[in-house]
Amino acid sequence: xxxxxxxxxxxxxxxxxxxxxxxxxxxxxMVIVPSRGSEMEETVTMQxxxxxxxxxxxxxxxxxxxxxxPLEYWMFARRMDIALLSQTSGIWQWRIRRHLQPRHFAYxxxxxxARYAEALGLPPAQLxxxx
Amino acid sequence: xxxxxxxxxxxxxxxCESGVAANIMSHHGVKLSESMAFGxxxxxxxxxxxxxxxxxxxxxxxxMPPKSILKGMSKPFHTKFxxxxxRSPEAGQKRLDELLAQGQVVGLQTSVFWLPxxxxxxxxxxxxHNLLVYGKDGDDYLISDPVTELPQRCASADLQRARFARGxxxxxxxxxxxxxxxxxxxxxxxxxxxxxxxxRIMLGPVPIxxxxxxxxxxxxxxxxxxxEHSLNYVxxxxxxxxxxxxxxxxxxxLYAAFLQEAAQITGIATLATLSERLNVIGDGWREFALxxxxxxxxxxxxxxxxxxxMLRLQAEAEADFFRALKSAIS
Numbered sequence: 001x002x003x004x005x006x007x008x009x010x011x012x013x014x015x016x017x018x019x020x021x022x023x024x025x026x027x028x029x030m031v032i033v034p035s036r037g038s039e040m041e042e043t044v045t046m047q048x049x050x051x052x053x054x055x056x057x058x059x060x061x062x063x064x065x066x067x068x069x070p071l072e073y074w075m076f077a078r079r080m081d082i083a084l085l086s087q088t089s090g091i092w093q094w095r096i097r098r099h100l101q102p103r104h105f106a107y108x109x110x111x112x113x114a115r116y117a118e119a120l121g122l123p124p125a126q127l128x129x130x131x
Numbered sequence: 132x133x134x135x136x137x138x139x140x141x142x143x144x145x146x147c148e149s150g151v152a153a154n155i156m157s158h159h160g161v162k163l164s165e166s167m168a169f170g171x172x173x174x175x176x177x178x179x180x181x182x183x184x185x186x187x188x189x190x191x192x193x194x195m196p197p198k199s200i201l202k203g204m205s206k207p208f209h210t211k212f213x214x215x216x217x218r219s220p221e222a223g224q225k226r227l228d229e230l231l232a233q234g235q236v237v238g239l240q241t242s243v244f245w246l247p248x249x250x251x252x253x254x255x256x257x258x259x260h261n262l263l264v265y266g267k268d269g270d271d272y273l274i275s276d277p278v279t280e281l282p283q284r285c286a287s288a289d290l291q292r293a294r295f296a297r298g299x300x301x302x303x304x305x306x307x308x309x310x311x312x313x314x315x316x317x318x319x320x321x322x323x324x325x326x327x328x329x330x331r332i333m334l335g336p337v338p339i340x341x342x343x344x345x346x347x348x349x350x351x352x353x354x355x356x357x358x359e360h361s362l363n364y365v366x367x368x369x370x371x372x373x374x375x376x377x378x379x380x381x382x383x384x385l386y387a388a389f390l391q392e393a394a395q396i397t398g399i400a401t402l403a404t405l406s407e408r409l410n411v412i413g414d415g416w417r418e419f420a421l422x423x424x425x426x427x428x429x430x431x432x433x434x435x436x437x438x439x440x441m442l443r444l445q446a447e448a449e450a451d452f453f454r455a456l457k458s459a460i461s
Contacts, residue, residue, distance in 0.1 A: 001410065014253065015251070015253075021145060023384065030387055032143060043366075044369045079255060
């Protein structure tokens with residue numbers, strides 16, 4: 001890639017950051033050029049972000065209707081899935097699946113709630129509520 | 132006033148680990164660029180690991196596993212890095228503060244998700260990020276994150292979370308610093324050795340690694356159907372390639388920069404020509420990513436067979452390239 005071709009069209013997901021890209025300058029030397037990012041990068045990042053936001057939103061609606069527990073919403077809101085939540089909380093996946101059901105979630109012990117809250121980086125009380 | 136390394140110099144880099152390696156070695160008086168750190172540690176690679184899942188998609192690595200760049204520094208520079216992990220976050224923080232008080236610049240492995248200075252939409256649960264801490268000011272750590280243009284600050288509670296995040300590749304509070312550095316210049320011999328190793332990985336017999344790994348990924352892509360999942364799958368490939376650690380094209384450009392430096396140090400002029408060639412291959416990876424992004428956006432019909440064909444061309448180009456690289460140094 002030549003220095004002039006380093007994408008600068010902007011990538012909103014980078015915020016104010018610029019990332020370093022190596023490109024060939026006029027003398028044929030490879031140098032570091034700060035890049036504002038490209039639309040292509042934005043597309044694929046937003047695809048992943050949107051997918052997770054959609055999962056969270058869907059869970060929020062179902063939790064409000066009492067079809068799932070708020071835990072499912074917070075799991076997706078923290079960009080996790082059951083496998084990852086299991087790894088970070090140390091709670092088995094089948095137990096998490098159980099706790100996603102409102103009737104089991106209602107009887108969660110304070111210590112289990114605390115473990116979920118810790119893994120998700122939330123105060124335990126917030127875990128029971130929805131935004 | 133808390134300790135801070137006033138003479139520490141932050142440098143922007145394309146990749147976190149090679150950036151950290153270059154910055155920390157430069158701090159200790161070694162003349163080392165990011166690209167040289169990347170090349171010397173034979174970090175360029177390709178691996179398609181369908182059995183490791185990241186939010187449901189396979190891991191596609193364009194470089195060697197975490198820590199390998201730092202470890203790759205040890206032989207050419209007769210350097211010993213000390214790596215420490217901790218069972219309790221308190222012990223981890225205490226040790227970090229202790230080292231900072233001694234005036235050390237300390238490397239850390241962290242999660243990306245819990246670092247507040249990262250842009251919101253870039254925060255995913257990726258645990259193998261690297262950064263340097265060069266001081267502490269009140270409750271804030273002074274951070275040199277090589278992928279950001281300027282040094283950053285991070286409150287101690289946030290940094291603790293990031294250091295002790297759990298899950299795949301959990302950092303366990305890993306910190307590191309060089310204990311001794313025996314050499315401060317790169318030898319032609321170590322460059323040749325590093326290149327040989329890269330060639331061996333890229334042309335090796337393992338079906339999921341190197342050029343064969345690219346072909347295997349191409350076969351997988353060719354079988355994709357027209358579903359939403361397939362589009363997400365392709366998006367995931369591109370994201371692993373261009374966004375998470377600037378994989379595919381970015382690493383090819385980085386290695387091309389290394390080959391230019393290598394040509395000067397070893398006096399092998401062919402390496403400079405090969406650098407040009409790798410630059411073109413890197414452009415090919417970018418074209419693949421652009422094409423895929425257009426399909427995801429719906430500007431073009433989703434055509435997995437076409438994308439697979441592009442990947443196969445990349446595999447052919449890289450196979451030829453690494454064969455030429457092999458004969459250039461032998």
